[in-house]
Amino acid sequence: xxxxxxxxxxxxxxxxxxxxxxxxxxxxxxxxxxxxxxxxxxxxxxxxxxxxxxxxxxxxxxxxxxxxxxxxxxxxxxxxxxxxxxxxxxxxxxxxxxxxxxxxxxxxxxxxxxxxxxxxxxxxxxxxxxxxxxxxxxxxxxxxxxxxxxxxxxxxxxxxxxxxxxxxxxxxxxxxxxxxxxxxxxxxxxxxxxxxxxxxxxxxxxxxxxxxxxxxxxxxxxxxxxxxxxxxxxxxxxxxxxxxxxxxxxxxxxxxxxxxxxxxxxxxxxxxxxxxxxxxxxxxxxxxxxxxxxxxxxxxxxxxxxxxxxxxxxxxxxxxxxxxxxxxxxxxxx
Numbered sequence: 001x002x003x004x005x006x007x008x009x010x011x012x013x014x015x016x017x018x019x020x021x022x023x024x025x026x027x028x029x030x031x032x033x034x035x036x037x038x039x040x041x042x043x044x045x046x047x048x049x050x051x052x053x054x055x056x057x058x059x060x061x062x063x064x065x066x067x068x069x070x071x072x073x074x075x076x077x078x079x080x081x082x083x084x085x086x087x088x089x090x091x092x093x094x095x096x097x098x099x100x101x102x103x104x105x106x107x108x109x110x111x112x113x114x115x116x117x118x119x120x121x122x123x124x125x126x127x128x129x130x131x132x133x134x135x136x137x138x139x140x141x142x143x144x145x146x147x148x149x150x151x152x153x154x155x156x157x158x159x160x161x162x163x164x165x166x167x168x169x170x171x172x173x174x175x176x177x178x179x180x181x182x183x184x185x186x187x188x189x190x191x192x193x194x195x196x197x198x199x200x201x202x203x204x205x206x207x208x209x210x211x212x213x214x215x216x217x218x219x220x221x222x223x224x225x226x227x228x229x230x231x232x233x234x235x236x237x238x239x240x241x242x243x244x245x246x247x248x249x250x251x252x253x254x255x256x257x258x259x260x261x262x263x264x265x266x267x268x269x270x271x272x273x274x275x276x277x278x279x280x281x282x283x284x285x286x287x288x289x290x291x292x293x294x295x296x297x298x299x300x301x302x303x304x305x306x307x308x309x310x311x312x313x314x315x316x317x318x319x320x321x322x323x324x325x326x327x328x329x330x331x332x333x334x
Contacts, residue, residue: 012237013064015195015229016092016134020066021049025192030088032186033173038130042086043071050087052116054109064092067113072128086128087113093135094203094237098143103150106131106170131170136199141174175200180214190218191226198230205238209248220256227256231263282308284315291322296329306333 020026027044050067068088073081089109099105114126135141144150146169151158158165175196183193194215201211212219219227234240242264249260285307292307293299307315321332 012092012094012199012233015198015226015233016064016090017049017066018226018229019191019195020068020090022191023047025189025195026068026088028187028189028192029173032188032192034130034132034171038171041072041074043073046070047088054089054112055091062094064094065109066090084127086130089113089129089131091131091133092199093133093137094199096138098135098137098139098141100143101150102133102143103145103147103168103170106133107147107168110168132173133170134173134175134199136175136203138176140176141172145169145172180211190221191223194218194222194230195226198234202234203237205234206240207244208234208238208240209244212248213251216252220253222256224259227259228263231260232266235264281310281312281315284312284319285310288315288319288322291319292329292332295322303329303333 020029023045026047030039030042030044048069050069052067053065054067055063055065066089068090070086070088071083072086073083076082089106091106091109093099093102110129110131113129117126118124133141146167148158148165148167148169151166153161178196178200180197183196186193188196197211197215198208202208222230231245235245245260245264249257249264252260289299289304289307292303307318310318318332321327
């Protein structure tokens with residue numbers, strides 16, 4: 001669990017955090033997708049963003065997560081109202097296919113949230129954690145949303161367990177099954193609508209302006225911060241030429257046009273920087289592989305793949321281990 005240390009913020013992470021940390025936008029998402037039985041009693045007007053992330057650095061390239069704190073209000077038999085802390089945990093999945101064991105993974109994140117809570121409140125009780133997966137991929141989500149459905153049990157035995165069968169579930173927002181009209185017809189804020197349509201349609205798109213045109217009034221209503229993040233995200237995951245973005249920007253208001261063109265200019269600079277960084281990483285990987293093969297002989301294909309896919313930080317760590325003492329090959333990658 002990362003509780004807030006410095007790391008590179010991915011465009012999808014920055015966008016999701018900016019949108020869902022706003023109570024109006026987050027509340028509209030919850031009202032649009034969670035069942036009434038879950039929403040009843042939840043205070044959606046005073047959602048508080050919590051620090052830290054519960055996903056690993058390795059998963060951050062295709063995942064973003066966010067934890068919100070709220071309260072549950074309930075009426076006592078004597079007519080008084082009581083309040084209890086509760087948390088809403090969002091995980092955004094940026095991958096092409098569903099993850100079969102997501103229910104187990106989400107249960108693990110719940111455990112981490114409870115463990116962090118118990119550090120401050122060692123005697124309990126633990127708060128309710130409502131886990132929510134937001135998914136955009138190439139095909140519909142078909143993985144079980146309940147741990148009970150992953151258990152390898154005979155059907156008759158599972159039925160006989162009744163309430164003793166572990167039932168820990170998450171709620172799913174599957175963007176692949178929602179078109180633009182579906183999003184417009186839900187009680188989402190304009191910011192949430194445009195964020196979801198961008199998450200669904202942006203990845204791999206060669207010309208986002210073809211559908212952005214239909215959202216021009218909503219785009220003109222976005223804040224500078226959100227619009228900048230939206231354009232950065234679309235540029236990061238898609239392939240729209242800058243001249244097409246410029247042509248679209250010219251059809252918007254002067255303020256919106258300036259924001260789009262400024263964000264697009266930054267994208268070009270960032271892309272050039274990423275290209276240079278990628279070139280340096282590839283050079284360092286080639287050097288490390290040459291040093292390894294010189295010392296240990298022919299390397300397995302798995303070693304080649306691991307080094308070629310490694311981050312600069314990992315390559316530096318392995319290089320340091322290589323020159324320290326006389327390590328076994330497995331010790332370098334331990």
